[in-house]
Amino acid sequence: MTKAATYCESHGNIDIDLFSYKLLFRRDLITHKEYVDERKNSNEEISRLMNSNEEISRLMNSNEEISRLMNSNEEISRLMNSNEEISRLKNSNEEISRLKNSNEEISRLKNSNEEISRLMNSNEEISRLMNSNEEISRLKNSNEEISRLMISHKMNSIKNKTLEKVIY
Structure with missing residues (x-):
């Protein structure tokens, strides 16, 4: 004999189905609260995670801006040095010739291995940040899947408990 039947017998004419329904309803409310x-x-x-993604995006933009400013500062520095050199060399043909060679050297150095290496490092950093964003996206999808599985598990648990009540 179930607990519900025992209770109903001891308290007189209480409908056992109504009593069982009230117990199920109370348990469903508790389960719903846990679900919520x-x-x-x-x-x-x-x-x-979305805020973290926005922060990463903001940092990427900040890094790009810093890189642009650094390149701008280097260019300003190069121009200032070049202007000082031009001032010193203004009246000398030999110095003018040297400046021509120096300008050719500057052009050649722009395409040097150091410049290529710096660009490759920048590309690797961008790639790393993009991989980080992809990982965050995967984690977000994983969290959604876990949430769906937990909901499914809860629903199965409720069904099983309901079936156990019906069997008893």
């Missing part, structure tokens, strides 16, 4: 709490936690985690 888990859903809220999952949404907070998704929000945190």
